[in-house]
Amino acid sequence: MTTTSGSAKWQGGIKDGKGAISTKSGALSDYPYGFASRFEGKPGSNPEELIGAAHAACFTMALSLILGEAKLTAEQMETKADVTLEKQGDGFAITAVHLTLTAKIPGADDATFQDCAAKAKAGCPVSKLLNTNITLDAKLVS
Numbered sequence: 296m297t298t299t300s301g302s303a304k305w306q307g308g309i310k311d312g313k314g315a316i317s318t319k320s321g322a323l324s325d326y327p328y329g330f331a332s333r334f335e336g337k338p339g340s341n342p343e344e345l346i347g348a349a350h351a352a353c354f355t356m357a358l359s360l361i362l363g364e365a366k367l368t369a370e371q372m373e374t375k376a377d378v379t380l381e382k383q384g385d386g387f388a389i390t391a392v393h394l395t396l397t398a399k400i401p402g403a404d405d406a407t408f409q410d411c412a413a414k415a416k417a418g419c420p421v422s423k424l425l426n427t428n429i430t431l432d433a434k435l436v437s
Contacts, residue, residue, distance in 0.1 A: 358415035
């Protein structure tokens with residue numbers, strides 16, 4: 296079992312306030328986030344992009360494990376996770392995550408690749424955490 300952490304600071308109101316996100320590893324250290332970066336496309340981070348990065352990383356690592364069990368090793372994999380945040384009732388909810396994967400895997404046929412990718416989508420810990428619709432487009436390139 297492993298436990299790690301991330302943290303956030305906040306000062307001010309929801310629209311005029313400012314926040315800072317940090318991670319235990321130091322990959323993020325007081326990185327700015329706020330209403331404008333979350334809802335208005337301004338510079339800074341937001342929780343949804345961090346969830347997207349975490350989901351893309353987790354899924355890709357899980358796929359690497361599953362490919363290894365199939366005696367395959369990826370030369371390269373790139374995953375993007377589009378996280379959708381929508382207004383629901385009085386609040387907001389993450390309603391979907393769409394994973395887009397492009398992979399170069401010597402010796403893999405498309406059927407095996409698609410099966411492994413589907414298993415990784417269902418089995419990665421971040422997928423299990425998210426209570427939302429997760430879709431996947433997986434493309435094998437040569």
